[in-house]
Amino acid sequence: MTDLSPEPSATAGGVRSVKSAERTIAVLEYLSSADHACSLRELATALSLPRASAYALLTTLAPTGWVDTDGAGRYRIGLRALRAGASYVEHDDVVQRAQPAMNELNNELGETVHLARLDGAEIVYLATNISRHSLAVVSRPGRRLPSWATGLGKAILAGRPWEEVDRVLPETLEPRTVHTFTDRAALRAELEAIRRRGHAIDEQESTIGLRCFAVALDLTSPPNEALSCSVPIVRLDPEREKTIVATLLRARTRILR
Incomplete structure (x- = not known):
């Protein structure tokens, strides 16, 4: 069973953070800094994530365009991230x-x-x-x-x-x-x-x-x-x-x- 529940992991200013959100950010930041397409194993190891959780995150992000996959088990940052980054700079x-x-x-x-x-x-x-x-x-x-x-x-x-x-x-x-x-x-x-x-x-x-x-x-x-x-x-x-x-x-x- 995947671990994507909104489990609180820390507090900041009295507001609890959400573990799945933290993991999603970690995945996107890792892929955005990588100079090559990454395998599930590589990403899970680098971020110390359970492989099931990493896979669930990737398969959630891919259809939305935040992550691209080559169909052979490798992932890279997606076009949606480019749009978000361009919007940041434009504004x-x-x-x-x-x-x-x-x-x-x-x-x-x-x-x-x-x-x-x-x-x-x-x-x-x-x-x-x-x-x-x-x-x-x-x-x-x-x-x-x-x-x-x-x-x-x-x-x-x-x-x-x-x-x-x-x-x-x-x-x-x-x-x-x-x-x-x-x-x-x-x-x-x-x-x-x-x-x-x-x-x-x-x-x-x-x-x-x-x-x-x-x-x-x-x-x-x-x-x-x-x-x-x-x-x-x-x-x-x-x-x-x-x-x-x-x-x-x-x-x-x-x-x-």
């Missing part, structure tokens, strides 16, 4: 406020422009204007990356006391490339340098061959969002970098007006 106040400046920045520089938000120890990409060049690396809206490995994340973290940053970050700072900060003392020094400089630089810390310039958007205190411009190193020289930073700072001013 987000910061995205609406930043988009005109992002369009202008993209038109002026011709490079990829990103808007992202801090979520725990990760950043989530909210909006992207793609480079007009054929050589470009793009992070689509909804993608998550470690905050300490990106210019966007470091720009946001630099606006917080180190004690708060230290609490948010995981115990081990996993690298994305050989250039990623994995030492806390070095990262702390980097965040202090960003505060003095006024902008962050991702020096191939997230993607080899790519340099990213980012500024925090002080729409809240401390900031939760940042704006960036990502450029392949082969298209950069000192003068070009100065132009990008200056244009990025002007775009931030426009957004904060």
Whole structure:
């Protein structure tokens, strides 16, 4: 017998949570972060769910479009989730406020422009204007990356006391490339340098061959969002970098007006 009853599992603010709802969210979040279609066994093991419960959830979600199945026992996130995510971005106040400046920045520089938000120890990409060049690396809206490995994340973290940053970050700072900060003392020094400089630089810390310039958007205190411009190193020289930073700072001013 499957375990889908609305069994209370925790309390928050005096309101009991529902175990089946928690499990449904866990399934959707796992599938949305997976880079491949997942088997029932894989999903149940990863989430420590009884296989019968996992199967019941998947067979409930599939007909509604939240989960897709290939008919061979593998599952991935469904089209309905895309619609929900697109709706979130379309109605987000910061995205609406930043988009005109992002369009202008993209038109002026011709490079990829990103808007992202801090979520725990990760950043989530909210909006992207793609480079007009054929050589470009793009992070689509909804993608998550470690905050300490990106210019966007470091720009946001630099606006917080180190004690708060230290609490948010995981115990081990996993690298994305050989250039990623994995030492806390070095990262702390980097965040202090960003505060003095006024902008962050991702020096191939997230993607080899790519340099990213980012500024925090002080729409809240401390900031939760940042704006960036990502450029392949082969298209950069000192003068070009100065132009990008200056244009990025002007775009931030426009957004904060």
